[in-house]
Amino acid sequence: MPGSDENGVELTFIHWTYVLFIFGIVGFMLFRRDTTIVSIVGIFAISLAASFSLSESVSSLFNSFIFAVTELMPTILVISIIVAMSKILTISGVNEVMISPFSKIIRTPTLAYWTIGFVMMFISWFFWPSPAVALIGAVLLPVAIRAGLPALGVAMSMNLFGHGIALSGDFIIQAAPKLTADAAGIPVGEVIQASIPLVFVMGAVTTIVAYIFLMRDMKANKPFPVLSTTSSPLQEKKKDLLSNTSKKWFAFLIPLIFLLDVWIMYSLNLQGGDATALIGGTSIIILIVITCFSHKKKGLEKTTAYLIEGFQFGFRVFGPVIPIAAFFYLGDAGFQKIVGDFLPSESQGIVNDLGLALATVVPLTPEVGAITLTSVGIVTGLDGSGFSGISLAGSIAQLFATAIGAGAATLTALGQIAAIWVGGGTLVPWALIPAAAICGVDPFELARRNLIPVGIGLVVTTIVAMFLI
Template sequence: MLVYFAFILLIIIAISFKKKPVIIAAIGLLAVGVLDTGSFFGGIQAAFRGFLLTAADLLPIILLIGLVVAMTGMLKETKTETILIKPILKIKNAAYLYWLAGVMLLTFSLFLWPTPAVSLLGALILPLIHRSRISPLGLAVGLCIFGEGIALAGDYVIQGAPSLSARSAGVALEQVLRQSLPLVCGSGIIASLIGFRMMMVQQKKNIPAYVVADNRERLDGQKGEEQQKEFDVLSPIKQNHQIQKRKRMILALAAVAFYLLAVIWLIYGRLRGDSAVAVIGGVTLLVLILGTILTDYKTSFNTFGRHIQTGMKFSMEVFAPIVVISGFFLLGTHSGYENVLLHQGAGYLEQLAYKLSGIVVLNKYSCALLVMLTAVLGAMSGSGFAALPLAGGIAAALGQAAGISAVPLAVLGQVTAIWTDAAVIPWGFPAIVSAVTQTEAAQIVRLNVLPWLAALCFSLIWTLFSY
């Protein structure tokens, strides 16, 4: 256990020094495997099982992000993106775009959950970033805050998170929903305002050259498509690959119609998780095929393969290090401890949480802090949901031992776990957002720290005053 936490400390130090901790996580997984199994060959097998389990969990997202990037590349190459985002491009103020994208993602996430929602919105986000003045990093911060931080912390539509917290803590679902409302609203408002401020600072500090070029062309007036090609350095395309305006319009209308039908299907069919990912992925693939054939059916064999290769290459480059890091933190969870190390019992992070709860003097202050620590440790696996059973169980045990209600503690653990995964775990939700916005997950996390701390501080203070 000590070796495991020593490597966690090294990973945190590496991140703080802006270094990628991939090799540390890989060595840590191998070292813990060897020490735990008592065999070098057993440790090697455990390390590979950790990678394999994590890759299997992330594979639907890797494929979905790859398809979204491939489709976005096709839309840019055919200039169809200009039709799709033309209404939004009329909003020249980056501040409006921040709130618009945030509210859109919040709405989608409430019905679809964050990962399918941000992937669905990615078809709009990527062209929006390429052809507007908004900072990709600033927008990414907002997507983390709205997409998972606010939407999943309450999860009032699907009610997966509160149901899990309620069952783990042994309390009624209605109590969790009612108690979480002020925490979710208050923390969300504070975090989104801080995120907006950080986006505006980032806006002034760093506007990519291609964005400036695109906007100079757009703001100087309509000067024809020949000038647009000159400025649009992100979408180089040969003249013989241009499609007629009518085909672009057909493709744009078809894309919008397919995605609207997908949203209706997801809502009325109550599809969640992998089922929702499959729907979005299938629709994205359909649009990609249609666009490739409409562009030039004679070259569609080669063009389609090129788009797929580009999208999957980008997705694999983003998620390859995440597989390694998440595989290491998988050892801290119950499922990882059993499936990777082949032992029965709680994972290393869970063991630490239970030990801490047994040596600290219990009152409402220490109980709240222990639940928050437990939630943060659990969320380090890259899944806020994975921390909810642990946080709920700790809340119930501490509440009973201290003679206080477990409901506020369970809600605090729920909000803390979701916000942690949403904001400050580079291999968690920020990794998905980074893939959609084509930014670095580590950079997003550094900007997310302040909104995350503010959200957690508000939640802690509100919980303490609720007793």
């Protein structure tokens, strides 16, 4: 396959440059080196390979940052607002009263890990993970830390159960299985039914392995670093700004308000960005009310101060992520907006082209089909969306199932699970930022922690799928 295959997918020098820098970025991550410069050089090299223009390649660096910030801005904002709200709740003492009932239940790191995980999974099934992270992190993070679970362990639990198990199955909202089923030409119910054993095998293996590694490191007293920032809600000391009666009232009303949000999401069918916006807006109102009651005459100025510190925290967390996100956005919809229309006319985007090319150079057997669909899911998940490549996974599953004579639903579900676990996500750093930022941990460290458990889970799930085809 020198440059194209029989299906007309042409792999150009642009594609191979992209692959080269993917390996470079992954290698730097594994060796715990910063990837910012590698990502920026990669953007420049890909743009130069496409346009052969030095000025356009230089301009693409700035344009890629603008594109990445635009795509990430909703997440940056909601994280910043949640952090600002959490800070005033902690300083005023409301948070301590609010979490006291949970403290009586969650008394050990083990209980904290599994309780937070299952609550996260349940809420994420109905509203997707991003708003669930905001709801759960604000309330249960201090409880878990008090029980002895490191903030990194809380982030792993929320991320693996929410962006992993719940999102990859998507049994309630059914956005993911609808996309893959349509691409594969089969009913969505068949994909959901086929995905159930695979989702739970993947989820069980990954969360158990992650838990074992976490407990091992805790017993060995290994450090679990958190981000050094004065705006972390966990680093603020409680002050006597409110009376005990006021604290109790606010501690009662705030969870009630968030439960009302949950009911509104359900009744109005708010999902994804709409659900996140509702949580963000509610958090702004809570921030203003608590700050004005706590600081009284200085409430106006203090509200602005808390927001500023929240934004400082948000951009400090996202700062290292924007360059690498900008690079990986080139693999999908971002290429044309950042670099221009330089890919072949039949191209479906760099990442999807690579996935299609991979599928056309392997023999068609159930075993190879399962391995290929997992690989295609992983490759297409590298753009950090998880959803952008699952239609391709469905199409390839249909081709393989036709050649094999069976297994369309299983192969479709397998590709869906691999793409969302990687890109939706538990391995791509900006996909897991909500959990990392709420918990005040480095998203790259969280990605490294997830790598081995998710890798083992994908291997086991692929083997199980071979027997189900």
